[in-house]
Amino acid sequence: MKILLTGTAGFIGSHLAIRLLDRGDEVVGLDNINDYYDQNVKYGRLQRGGIISTLEEGKDIPYGELLTSSTNSNYKFIKLNLEDKDAMFKLFEDEKFDAVCHLAAQAGVRYSLTNPDAYMGSNIIGFMNILEACRHHNVKNLSYASSSSVYGLNEELPFSTEHNVDHPISLYAASKKSNELMAHTYSHLFGISATGLRFFTVYGPWGRPDMALFLFTKAALEGKTIDVFNNGDMLRDFTYIDDIVEGVVRVIDNPASKDESWNGKIGRVSTSSAAYKVYNIGNNNPVKLMDFITAIENKLGKQIDKNFLPLQAGDVPATFANIDDLIEDLDYKPQTSVQDGINQFVDWYLKFFRHNK
Numbered sequence: 001m002k003i004l005l006t007g008t009a010g011f012i013g014s015h016l017a018i019r020l021l022d023r024g025d026e027v028v029g030l031d032n033i034n035d036y037y038d039q040n041v042k043y044g045r046l047q048r049g050g051i052i053s054t055l056e057e058g059k060d061i062p063y064g065e066l067l068t069s070s071t072n073s074n075y076k077f078i079k080l081n082l083e084d085k086d087a088m089f090k091l092f093e094d095e096k097f098d099a100v101c102h103l104a105a106q107a108g109v110r111y112s113l114t115n116p117d118a119y120m121g122s123n124i125i126g127f128m129n130i131l132e133a134c135r136h137h138n139v140k141n142l143s144y145a146s147s148s149s150v151y152g153l154n155e156e157l158p159f160s161t162e163h164n165v166d167h168p169i170s171l172y173a174a175s176k177k178s179n180e181l182m183a184h185t186y187s188h189l190f191g192i193s194a195t196g197l198r199f200f201t202v203y204g205p206w207g208r209p210d211m212a213l214f215l216f217t218k219a220a221l222e223g224k225t226i227d228v229f230n231n232g233d234m235l236r237d238f239t240y241i242d243d244i245v246e247g248v249v250r251v252i253d254n255p256a257s258k259d260e261s262w263n264g265k266i267g268r269v270s271t272s273s274a275a276y277k278v279y280n281i282g283n284n285n286p287v288k289l290m291d292f293i294t295a296i297e298n299k300l301g302k303q304i305d306k307n308f309l310p311l312q313a314g315d316v317p318a319t320f321a322n323i324d325d326l327i328e329d330l331d332y333k334p335q336t337s338v339q340d341g342i343n344q345f346v347d348w349y350l351k352f353f354r355h356n357k
Contacts, residue, residue: 003027003099004028006031008049010042012202014046017029019245026074029075030080033046064080082127082129085132106172112314131182142183147198188274194276197247198281201236202244207345217296217345235318237284240334279329283321299346
């Protein structure tokens, strides 16, 4: 297939691009390479796919210019803002995609408390432009990133796609819930097969510098103290990047279809009479935050100093993914243990940042 993959300078997107290229797909990557976190990490991810540019060299990728990878002619990249509707439509018109996997977004729960405008532009207007481009350029296969944060105040574990998600507690979560509603509307009105993926705490090599594993490892190597929220009483469905990518690939290959048994009285929340589906994509095996930290300490061979703090606004104490429908529909099952995944991350971190234990 020829696939538009947004967010290819991001964590999940960069891994997914490599996986799709390895199996022979043609990929056009899109990202605006913003400065939400260290751009050198983003450029490093792009370099893996042969898109060469680094901040250290004083060079930047030109805006709106489609570049071809130096290592794989099936991989092209364009630096573009999701809000740039005219440029987005031109890209769709020129490239004629078979499928779109939309991962680009303004990420971060805590960041949304202080920078709400960034979420409206990227996550709402940007997603609308993706939907409109699919509609007007006859792209019927759309998969997109949602988030486990949509469960908000829900306390029933494990989180199920059949649960109510009408009580988000961060603007980031609200933007992702909005994406699901927008996708359903376009599926119903214009026949787009739309599948939303509620990601649960993804980790691994090339991960985001604002995520716990990155922050904890960096602090440990520098001999600094880490902040541990809710006094360490946190439960997270940590999911290794390779397992996430496997699930996304299966979704791309199996577009959502109409639920013929659905009706407005007894229909399931996660399906519809339209070609619409929402999946949880997680490890289905939540880990205590303190055990996660212990696994980092085991790999590094050192204790990490901890500063225990109350639960922070916008955070939830526990996440736990029910992935029964993803297993049943697509035969998906995560394979990576937390200790193995952390070992892989630390090995990458030490190499990329040239630290010594």
